[in-house]
Amino acid sequence: MLNFDSPLLLILPLLSGYLFLISFYFSRYYHSKIETQRLIFNSMLCALFIYFVSYYFDLKILQYYPHFRNNLKKLNPFVFQSLNFGLLTLGVSLILSYFLNFVIPTKWMLKITVRLWGDEYERLFYKSMNEKKIEDGLLTITTESGKVYVGYVNRISKPLINQQIEIIPYMSGYREDETKVLHLTTFYFDILEYFIENGQKEKIDDEMGIILPKDKIVSASRFSLEVFNMFSIQNMPKKKNKQKNK
Known part of the structure; x- marks a missing residue:
């Protein structure tokens, strides 16, 4: 044997x-x-x-x-x-x-995992996803193509792996190639408000969600409308008053 x-x-x-x-x-x-x-x-x-x-x-x-x-x-x-x-x-x-x-609970294990071993992106995404107020969870996410989304994270994949996130956009636009100035061109407020008022919140996830691979994201930061408006006013072209010489 x-x-x-x-x-x-x-x-x-x-x-x-x-x-x-x-x-x-x-x-x-x-x-x-x-x-x-x-x-x-x-x-x-x-x-x-x-x-x-x-x-x-x-x-x-x-x-x-x-x-x-x-x-x-x-x-x-x-x-x-x-x-x-x-x-x-x-x-x-x-x-x-x-x-x-x-x-x-899986949610508890995910929270501890992100806190202990997650990178700055994962911590930011997880915090955005769990904010009680939507406006507190808004992020500005810039992709490799220069496309910019302003929204909150609705879902994240398993952390520490080839991660993907799903965001619900509030606004979108682009950054200029040279100056990197942000221009917001598309607004989704009316569509989101329509789904909410008609009791169709589930359609927000099904039809509005945008999936972004983490490795295609160039930068991500919190979005503040007040700060954005201040920068927009500051970067507006100033008209020079020409005085006529008498």
């Missing part, structure tokens, strides 16, 4: 640690972009935790349900030493991760 109590046996617990890290939402956000060496090291640490949880779980089954445990062992046609326990660690890692995903 093949002795499975060998270094090959470490593959299953290590795999269980990796499965937990990529299945549990909180750890998956962070481990989606870290270095391979760091991912392996964290998988080993997590595998150690899963190992002790599985060992405790196995003892409880043996103590209270010995016949059920023996029947589970018979399901495995391969008679390799410690293989059943290695498979148990895989099952425990998946069950534990799904249980935590169900118990812990």
